[in-house]
Amino acid sequence: MTTEFVKITDPSAPEAQKVLECAADIIKKGGLVVFPTETVYGLGGCGTDENAAKKIYAAKGRPADNPLILHIADPREAEDYCYTSPLYYELAKAFMPGPLTVIMKKKDSVPASVTAGLDTVAVRCPEHPVANALIRAVGAPIAAPSANLSGKPSPTRADYVLEDMNGRVDMIIDGGESEIGLESTIVMINGETVTLLRPGAVTCDALSLVAEKVKIAPAVLEMLAENEKPLSPGMKYKHYAPDSPLVLLDGEEADVLEYLRGEIKEKKCAVLCYDEEIEALKGATLLPVGKKDDLSAQAHGLFTLLRDADKTGCDVIYAHLPPKTGLGLALYNRMIRAAAHTIKKV
Ligand code: TXA
Ligand code: MG
Numbered sequence: 001m002t003t004e005f006v007k008i009t010d011p012s013a014p015e016a017q018k019v020l021e022c023a024a025d026i027i028k029k030g031g032l033v034v035f036p037t038e039t040v041y042g043l044g045g046c047g048t049d050e051n052a053a054k055k056i057y058a059a060k061g062r063p064a065d066n067p068l069i070l071h072i073a074d075p076r077e078a079e080d081y082c083y084t085s086p087l088y089y090e091l092a093k094a095f096m097p098g099p100l101t102v103i104m105k106k107k108d109s110v111p112a113s114v115t116a117g118l119d120t121v122a123v124r125c126p127e128h129p130v131a132n133a134l135i136r137a138v139g140a141p142i143a144a145p146s147a148n149l150s151g152k153p154s155p156t157r158a159d160y161v162l163e164d165m166n167g168r169v170d171m172i173i174d175g176g177e178s179e180i181g182l183e184s185t186i187v188m189i190n191g192e193t194v195t196l197l198r199p200g201a202v203t204c205d206a207l208s209l210v211a212e213k214v215k216i217a218p219a220v221l222e223m224l225a226e227n228e229k230p231l232s233p234g235m236k237y238k239h240y241a242p243d244s245p246l247v248l249l250d251g252e253e254a255d256v257l258e259y260l261r262g263e264i265k266e267k268k269c270a271v272l273c274y275d276e277e278i279e280a281l282k283g284a285t286l287l288p289v290g291k292k293d294d295l296s297a298q299a300h301g302l303f304t305l306l307r308d309a310d311k312t313g314c315d316v317i318y319a320h321l322p323p324k325t326g327l328g329l330a331l332y333n334r335m336i337r338a339a340a341h342t343i344k345k346v
Pocket of ligand 2: 146154
């Protein structure tokens with residue numbers, strides 16, 4: 001299959017409208033289009049087409065037991081696909097459009113292939129204008145996972161999408177770099193309780209302002225035992241792991257620096273360091289993540305740095321263990337998985 005690659009800078013421009021119509025046509029006819037969102041790029045197919053979901057799994061090399069998110073243009077569209085509740089609308093009012101995905105009981109209008117046979121469905125209303133315009137042009141929800149090959153970091157730039165998806169999809173729309181850089185926060189609604197399944201830019205603190213009961217699913221923070229079944233199928237798969245081992249260092253900053261200086265003398269190390277540490281760590285391959293307190297910058301750049309770290313050919317990659325508070329929890333969750341839970345206390 002040849003993959004058409006197109007750029008959109010302003011979705012309201014007439015040329016962009018033509019591209020979007022063409023992309024929507026592809027999706028309506030059962031094809032696949034990669035599109036930008038504010039979190040990461042999505043690999044989209046028609047959300048009401050049983051076969052499109054199957055094509056998505058094949059293009060990604062994704063196990064068919066890992067369900068897809070339905071992307072909608074307006075939070076009220078969820079009504080057609082799942083059993084909503086007042087709590088859903090409160091969450092929608094606070095965080096949609098935006099980086100929040102909500103899981104609720106599904107209606108029959110959603111094909112079983114989209115939800116991997118589960119009786120629930122995930123819905124998200126992205127804020128990115130290109131994503132929103134594309135969903136509107138299709139006139140149906142777009143089923144989409146992140147547009148990476150299974151096991152690779154989620155793509156935050158169109159050239160990363162091209163690396164993974166060239167020849168596997170009909171079209172890739174380049175809409176610039178993803179603003180947030182980490183995938184959406186995923187929550188499940190059960191009665192009055194909101195359970196966090198995947199942390200993202202909508203933080204626990206923010207959710208707690210809207211919902212009275214916010215629980216964190218165990219798989220967010222810890223490795224599950226072999227026989228444990230996670231609430232979200234995606235949690236059982238290893239994610240975004242670089243080829244070289246990634247080790248997370250847990251300790252006072254001064255101790256971490258001292259440990260790193262020792263390691264740099266003995267091994268070929270790449271270090272995801274804070275900007276403030278660049279001077280102190282001369283001699284190592286440095287991949288600065290941003291200022292220590294700038295968690296948004298760290299989130300924005302994480303997946304690029306993990307891809308870059310792999311290209312350095314180092315024997316080991318070191319990084320700080322992120323804090324578990326605020327946006328730090330999303331970084332923590334992605335990094336412990338990329339590190340296969342290898343945390344070294346120093
Ligand atoms: O930011 C995002 O969420 C991006 C953009 C493209 O919207 N999408 C994304 O999709 O990250 P994906 O498929 O890579 O991750 C979705 C996660 C998977 O781990 C999947 O297991 C989980 O959501 N999921 C989807 N439907 C579910 C359901 N009904 N119950 C539990 N987990 C579900
Ligand atoms: Mg993904």
